[in-house]
Amino acid sequence: MTRLRGAATAAAVVLTLAATLAPAQAAEPVADRAPTGCVQPASAGAAAKGGRAEVQDHRDVSAAEQRAIEERTADILRAKGAAASRTASVSVPVYVHVMAAADGTGDVTDKQIRDQIAVLNTTFAGRESSAAADTGFTFTLAGVDRFYNDKWHIDQQSNQYRRLTRQGGADALNIWLVEFAYLGIATFPWDYGSSGDIDGIRVLWSSLPGGTETNYNLGETATHEAGHWFGLFHVFQGGCKESQGGDGVADTPAQSVATNGCPEGQDSCPSEGLDSIHNYMDYSYDSCYNQFSLGQSTRMSEMWAAYRA
């Protein structure tokens, strides 16, 4: 039933045991990039894919919780003496887990995986726009494993399969490629301490470069989810009330809508500055994305120093 390739034989044995335990569902620290229909998938049908809803499948981070996270992060950085440290260059090992169906659906090619890593390197280096920040993070493919399991393919038993297959430490980016109602879901770095065994990002397999997800098949969903994994919120976090938290980044103007498409000139809040529709942490089309801001780059470096270095 569960066919495996690569280095996962032991995991299959463990799964057989774990499946009988019905472990309690942990509260999952996630943030998503959600296509339309993730709340009403049955009625939305095939047309659901490709749009972007304002709904979010994540444990909502309230303004109060956000403040607590920021304070805790500042405390950690002070204790580490790293508050002012700017990450010069960090190489992130990437483990890609292909969660295909038994019939091979979702079995992306090695070339697609290489191209996905290249997109991560391009986007985090700021090479898509002169306005983009070079974050200093680079990505190296450290391993690929492939599973042919119908349940895992549709993201069932996700806590189990992540625990069984995750590799590396806090600094390793694990990417699970699955089929689900989202483009992607990510864990945050400040939750690594309590949930490190499921740390990483889940990405819709058809969003990889060359995939079939119209408007979202240039591989930049993985960039968006990795942004969360490095500690970024959406640019529309907190709506127009930046003073109550916002996205914790000063150079992304207040924004009250999750962007769909690429509406040049969109300005959803009265405060100064157009919406960051080209920012990887919005919900725009892949072709519209071209940048992280300098403030986001700094935040990622700080989060890295606090939780992943």
Ligand SMILES: [Zn+2]
């Ligand atoms: Zn997101």
